[in-house]
Amino acid sequence: DGGITQSPKYLFRKEGQNVTLSCEQNLNHDAMYWYRQDPGQGLRLIYYSQIVNDFQKGDIAEGYSVSREKKESFPLTVTSAQKNPTAFYLCASSTPRGSGRALNTGELFFGEGSRLTVL
Amino acid sequence: GNSVTQMEGPVTLSEEAFLTINCTYTATGYPSLFWYVQYPGEGLQLLLKATKADDKGSNKGFEATYRKETTSFHLEKGSVQVSDSAVYFCALRSGGSYIPTFGRGTSLIVHP
Numbered sequence A: 001d002g003g004i005t006q007s008p009k010y011l012f013r014k015e016g017q018n019v020t021l022s023c024e025q026n027l028n029h030d031a032m033y034w035y036r037q038d039p040g041q042g043l044r045l046i047y048y049s050q051i052v053n054d055f056q057k058g059d060i061a062e063g064y065s066v067s068r069e070k071k072e073s074f075p076l077t078v079t080s081a082q083k084n085p086t087a088f089y090l091c092a093s094s095t096p097r098g099s100g101r102a103l104n105t106g107e108l109f110f111g112e113g114s115r116l117t118v119l
Numbered sequence B: 001g002n003s004v005t006q007m008e009g010p011v012t013l014s015e016e017a018f019l020t021i022n023c024t025y026t027a028t029g030y031p032s033l034f035w036y037v038q039y040p041g042e043g044l045q046l047l048l049k050a051t052k053a054d055d056k057g058s059n060k061g062f063e064a065t066y067r068k069e070t071t072s073f074h075l076e077k078g079s080v081q082v083s084d085s086a087v088y089f090c091a092l093r094s095g096g097s098y099i100p101t102f103g104r105g106t107s108l109i110v111h112p
Helices: none
Strands: A004-007 A010-013 A019-025 A031-037 A043-051 A054-057 A064-066 A076-078 A087-094 A114-118 B003-006 B011-014 B019-021 B023-026 B032-038 B044-050 B056-059 B062-065 B075-077 B086-093 B106-111
Touching: A004 A087, A010 A019, A019 A031, A019 A087, A019 A114, A043 A064, A076 A087, B003 B086, B011 B019, B019 B106, B023 B032, B023 B086, B032 B062, B044 B062
Parallel strands: A010 A114, B011 B106
Antiparallel strands: A004 A019, A019 A076, A031 A043, A031 A087, A043 A054, A064 A076, A087 A114, B003 B023, B019 B075, B032 B044, B032 B086, B044 B056, B056 B062, B062 B075, B086 B106
8 A cells, every 4th residue: 555654653862862764655756744743733844855856944954854865765864953852753745736637636645653752 | 925723722522512623724826725633643644625615525524615705614523423532733735835834733532
């Protein structure tokens, strides 16, 4: 079945360590996104990528980095510069709205999330 | 810019009660509108969508109608179940934008 896979589901990090969250999709989507969710909060956009080898900062990119070397993969690295990294991280993908496909409405498809805790 | 405003929660209901979660938006052009649901510890799932004015999206007993005149997309369900307890997000995408706009989410708690 097509979908988005995030790993690991739970991750613990010591202060000062970088960690990388994996996101893989087999939906053949061009666009991919990383969001951060804190308890009782909405979604905040970290980075997004419209196409391979291209990505843009979202609203809270400081302390994070990404790469998009393959269409299927969009890993997120939480660096030691991120001062408060404990959160739930969500990866998503979509086709652009109005891409020409008859049934495309531009909805996002989300992974199951990765919960990062800093010890 | 685009924005989505949804009612603050939590919304607490008894089983079989009627549910309404209000959502209003501001956007350029003619956006597509969405409701997503997030169960505890999981990612978001698309619940329903509408792509043009007066369209009604429906799924699992939930409904929402795209009202352009009032810029609203309120979520309704006639009889909620305990299993509907979750956080519900209203969202839109306008034009050729790669970036959707999400509301802050509304927590629904249904008691037996």
